[in-house]
Amino acid sequence: MIEYVENACVIDDDPISVFGLKKTIKETKFCKEIIVYENGYEAINGLKDLLNTNSNIPPIIFLDLNMPIMDGWDFLEDFIKIPEENRKNVRIYIISSSVDPRDLIKAKSYSAVNNFFVKPVTTNDLQKVIDEISQ
Amino acid sequence: MGSFFSQIKVNESLIRDAPIPVATLNSECEFLSSSRMFLKEHGITIENIIDKNFFDVLPSFPPAFKEILDRCLLGNSCQNEGKKYLLQDGRNVWLKWKINPWTKEDGSVGGLVIVLENITDHKNIDELVKEAQEVARTGGWQLNLLTYKAQWTKMVNIIHEMPLDYVPQTFDECFVHFKEGRHRDLILKATHEAIENGTPWDEEVIMITGTGKELWIRTKGRAEFVDGKCVRIYGICQDIDPYKRPQLAYREAAEKLKSAISASNVGTWEYDLNTGHTIWDDINFELHDIDKENYTGSLYRNWKKSLHPDDIKRVHNEVVSYYNGNGSGVLEYRVLLPNNSVRNIKASVTILTGPKNNKFRALGICQDITNEKNTEIKLKKFAEITGEQNNSLTNFAHMVSHDLRSHSTNLSVLTSLIEDEKDPEERKQILEMLKSATNSLNSTVYNLNEVVQSTDTNIQSKLTQINILKAITTVQNNIGTLFQEKKGICMLDVDPDYSVHVVPAYLDSVLLNLFTNSLKYCATTRSPIIKICTTLIDKKVQLTFEDNGKGIDMAKFGKNIFGMNKTFHRNKDARGVGLYITKNQIEAMGGTITVTSEVNVGTKFTINFQTI
Numbered sequence: 001m002i003e004y005v006e007n008a009c010v011i012d013d014d015p016i017s018v019f020g021l022k023k024t025i026k027e028t029k030f031c032k033e034i035i036v037y038e039n040g041y042e043a044i045n046g047l048k049d050l051l052n053t054n055s056n057i058p059p060i061i062f063l064d065l066n067m068p069i070m071d072g073w074d075f076l077e078d079f080i081k082i083p084e085e086n087r088k089n090v091r092i093y094i095i096s097s098s099v100d101p102r103d104l105i106k107a108k109s110y111s112a113v114n115n116f117f118v119k120p121v122t123t124n125d126l127q128k129v130i131d132e133i134s135q
Numbered sequence: 136m137g138s139f140f141s142q143i144k145v146n147e148s149l150i151r152d153a154p155i156p157v158a159t160l161n162s163e164c165e166f167l168s169s170s171r172m173f174l175k176e177h178g179i180t181i182e183n184i185i186d187k188n189f190f191d192v193l194p195s196f197p198p199a200f201k202e203i204l205d206r207c208l209l210g211n212s213c214q215n216e217g218k219k220y221l222l223q224d225g226r227n228v229w230l231k232w233k234i235n236p237w238t239k240e241d242g243s244v245g246g247l248v249i250v251l252e253n254i255t256d257h258k259n260i261d262e263l264v265k266e267a268q269e270v271a272r273t274g275g276w277q278l279n280l281l282t283y284k285a286q287w288t289k290m291v292n293i294i295h296e297m298p299l300d301y302v303p304q305t306f307d308e309c310f311v312h313f314k315e316g317r318h319r320d321l322i323l324k325a326t327h328e329a330i331e332n333g334t335p336w337d338e339e340v341i342m343i344t345g346t347g348k349e350l351w352i353r354t355k356g357r358a359e360f361v362d363g364k365c366v367r368i369y370g371i372c373q374d375i376d377p378y379k380r381p382q383l384a385y386r387e388a389a390e391k392l393k394s395a396i397s398a399s400n401v402g403t404w405e406y407d408l409n410t411g412h413t414i415w416d417d418i419n420f421e422l423h424d425i426d427k428e429n430y431t432g433s434l435y436r437n438w439k440k441s442l443h444p445d446d447i448k449r450v451h452n453e454v455v456s457y458y459n460g461n462g463s464g465v466l467e468y469r470v471l472l473p474n475n476s477v478r479n480i481k482a483s484v485t486i487l488t489g490p491k492n493n494k495f496r497a498l499g500i501c502q503d504i505t506n507e508k509n510t511e512i513k514l515k516k517f518a519e520i521t522g523e524q525n526n527s528l529t530n531f532a533h534m535v536s537h538d539l540r541s542h543s544t545n546l547s548v549l550t551s552l553i554e555d556e557k558d559p560e561e562r563k564q565i566l567e568m569l570k571s572a573t574n575s576l577n578s579t580v581y582n583l584n585e586v587v588q589s590t591d592t593n594i595q596s597k598l599t600q601i602n603i604l605k606a607i608t609t610v611q612n613n614i615g616t617l618f619q620e621k622k623g624i625c626m627l628d629v630d631p632d633y634s635v636h637v638v639p640a641y642l643d644s645v646l647l648n649l650f651t652n653s654l655k656y657c658a659t660t661r662s663p664i665i666k667i668c669t670t671l672i673d674k675k676v677q678l679t680f681e682d683n684g685k686g687i688d689m690a691k692f693g694k695n696i697f698g699m700n701k702t703f704h705r706n707k708d709a710r711g712v713g714l715y716i717t718k719n720q721i722e723a724m725g726g727t728i729t730v731t732s733e734v735n736v737g738t739k740f741t742i743n744f745q746t747i
Contacts, residue, residue: 014541016568020548066541097541100532119541120548 004130005059007033011043011075012064012095021062021095021121028126031060040070044078051082057090060129062121065096065103072096076110087112093129095121159237161246164189164204176253195222200230207234210244217254229258277369278309280330285309294352294374296344314341314349322354329358330365339375351379402501406435408486408494422480422501423470443469443477457484458494467504479508527719535583542576585644585716594723597638603676603744604629606639607667610646614654621654623663633669633676635744641720648713649740653682658735675746681739687732696730 008031012018018036025034035058037043047057065072072094079087094107097119107116114132117125147168150157156176158169166184174184177193184192190201197220207213213234220228231252239245268274274290285303292299295312303309310326313319318340325336335357341349356370396403402419406412413434420427423441430437442450446468453466464485470478484499549569556562604627611618611625618625635642650665657663666681687696697718721728725745732738 014545016545016549016572017541019565019568020545020552023552097544099540119544 003029003031004133005031007031007035007058008060008062009035009037009043009047009058010062011037011040011067011072012062013038013067014064017064017095017097017119024121024123024126028123028130030126030130039067040072040075040078043075044070047079047082051086057082057087059089059091059133061090061092062095063092065094065098073106076112080110080112091129091133093117095119155250156252157248157250159246159248160189160204162208162244164201164208164247166192167246173251176251195224195226196220197222197228203232203234204247207236207247208244210236210238212236217258219258227255228253229255272374274372275369276372277367278306280306280366280368291372294344294350294372295342296346296348298345301345312342312344314343318342326356326368329356329368333358333360333365336370339379350374351376400503404434404499404501406497406499408496411435419501422478422503424472424478441470443471445469454484458486477505478503479505523722531583531587539576539579539583542572542579545572546576582716585720594638598636598724598745599639600634601637601639601642602631603633603635603669603678604631606642607646610643610650614647614650617651617654621657621663623654623657623665625665625667628666628668629678630669630671633671634746635676636746637724637726637744638720641724645717645720645742648717649680652713653680653684653738656738657682657684672743676744678742678744679739680742681737683737686734686736686738687730688734689730689732697728 008025010018010021012021022034025031035046037046043063050057063072063075070078076092079092090112091114092110092112093114094103094116096103096116099118104116107113115128150159150168150170153170154172156170156173158173159167161167165186165188169184173179179192181187181192189204190196199220203213213232215230215232217229217231220230222228231254233250235248236244237246237248268288268290272290272294274288274292274294276285276287276291278285283306285308287295287302289299292301295301310319310323313322321338321340322336325334325338328334329336335355337353337355339351339353342352344350351374353373353375354370355373356368358365359367359369396416397418400418400422402422403416404419405414411433415427415434417427423438425434425437425441439447439451450466450468453462456462457464457466465481465483467479467481470480472478480501481504482499482501484497486494487496487498489495546569549565549572553562553565553569556565607627607629617623653665654663661683664683666679668679668681670677670679687693689696697714718728721742727743729741730738731741
């Protein structure tokens, strides 16, 4: 079994959504390992811990927008403060059930964000990610 | 001869005292005698003029006068009522004379008797009067009531634009020149009054000139009575057209301005910066609610006293600043009326500067802009309401687009997964999730409904008086199991007499939300203690709801605390709609809610309720 990436990170507070995404990822054999954070606060601290133990940040991050404590936007604000060389290979994909066009426009304003997927994330969506990273 | 001279001698004293300027000359034009008046009349200062030649005594007399004397010496009498001579020194002189030759016994001319008057001053005055008449365009007229013969001076004809020799032939003809209608009737009546009762008149009327032009004239008239019967009426006629028309136009304009000012309710005032003299019009008194007839002290002080106390300092500063050349000279202030209501005034000031750049007078107008102000306030309020509603709509749209969608997405994902899943353990897990997803959907729909309800604009009719203590204890009892479970304690310091003006269901919902929040987010290391107190502030009930729970980091989340979908704790069921609904419900009932909090110490909500 060949996975495309070593590990991926999911930041989402909704367990059902995470459950669904995990199933889809397994189906496409996208990666070996999935790290889940329940909100932006847990995520940013978790990623910083990884850096402090000289580990790499997962190259793919699926980021939900609406979360308690620190939402997706708050996470992005803190994430772009991480030194460039520690996050240059990281691709962030927004996953949201929001169909509000303002969220889409706002997401595009972050250069760290690669794409925006409306939930549920499908195998097609993941195929797009795979195509992008294989280039 | 001898007898004549002796006669002359006798007559000399007679002549000397004669009350007219008279002198006698011999045939050589030498003075034989003269009256004192003669000397005085011609300013002769030579002591004795007897035997002196006429022109030696009066050297400045025109030589032309000599011809007249010479002609008379030939035996002719001569008389002139007034002749103008240019004297050698350039002066004009008017002479009036009567000269008779006197004859000797032999019948030859012995000399002249001269009555000679210098009427220059007289004539000058006459000329001035004539000139004045022309300048003043004033003429005289009279009507003899015995003969009905009228007489006009030339100026009357000129004013009437009639031939100079025109004179009205009948009594009635005197009146045809006045404009028919009001003007002619006025003069007819005035004339009648004068003839009957001797009342003089002085009127300004329009007449029609010979060329058909309308002309404003002033006519004055009075009557002369003989034996109780009016024999003559006479008076003057003055062309006042050049002044009357601008005057009328001005009066009309002033009248218009006045009505415009009174209609617009604009007050005007003037202030002399040197003397402090102040003029206010009636409207200004009215606007500032100062009794025009009954105030003491300067108007400036009264004006200051009429201001709203909160405005005095600001207005004073603005006035001083404008005086020093800054600002626009437009200021707004409030006047406090006796019934404690407020009138908004907009005042514009101009300071007049003299030629030496000295400020000498301030002028201004004041306008009542209370209506505009109130409308502005109303508009702002509307804008606020619209803004709030727009905000609610956005939040609502967000709830619909996000919350509802996330549940429906989850449901569809789970249902498709359950179809494909063969493993019974997995299926069971998915079914559990399905159950939780439907519950979440249910609670979201319930919350959405609450939000819609709390933004109901027709809330006023649903407000009733509710005893606050009863409401609190009822809610407390309803969640008794939750209290027991969390080992919570509730301390009440609520006045049992306090009532609040609320929608009962909203109050229950607010209290329930606060209670469940406090119990849910209690500190893990201590039992929850909730303190509820009421106080009366400005006749309104204030309720404080304090817990010793986890607290919220205000610096980080303070601004979002009442927003939608903001939860601040790592609790699974924190969906972040509760406080949003609470705030909406309280504000819908006309109240306010604020929060203070400290992490690991507790949270305190302060609610101000509306009372009747």
